[in-house]
Amino acid sequence: KNEVEQSPQNLTAQEGEFITINCSYSVGISALHWLQQHPGGGIVSLFMLSSGKKKHGRLIATINIQEKHSSLHITASHPRDSAVYICAVGKGGSEKLVFGKGTKLTVNP
């Protein structure tokens, strides 16, 4: 079993829909990262969190340490949100990240 599991693997939505991507992990972590990779290939860090909730524009990330679970929400989704979203966790005291396989999101106009 992978240490970081994401669901769903693929997600197709209509513009304007509320999107949720889930990430579960099985190890003790120091922080959890959400990354976005656009079709062009570049990777951007969206959030890094170790507790609670963070919001940036239409994106919201939450984490529940007890349940070892994080969610990434996108409100009022737009075709430009189409990308692969990757969850990664920092294990214990290390800077080494373990990555999920990613969720491919397609938002249709």
Added chain:
Amino acid sequence: DAGVIQSPRHEVTEMGQEVTLRCKPISGHNSLFWYRQTMMRGLELLIYFNNNVPIDDSGMPEDRFSAKMPNASFSTLKIQPSEPRDSAVYFCASSEGRNSPLHFGNGTRLTVT
């Protein structure tokens, strides 16, 4: 700041040739990471440095791979000799340290024929 700069963007080479990938981290960042991304395995950490010192190279596939960070503003990842299975996108990233956001370069797409 220009961000993390990687070169080249694309590299096509023949099996057996030496390949050198280059990375300039963001100024002031203490940690530098080399990742490889393939369709089959996703993103994998190859090696990371802290203050120019290699900390964890357990992800380096085999002796054909080597990485150096001679100073705070430059790192190289070398593959010698290259093999077709090394074909992947190689990303360099830097951060200010533990529990800091990662900043990725645009990656080098390597094709070994």
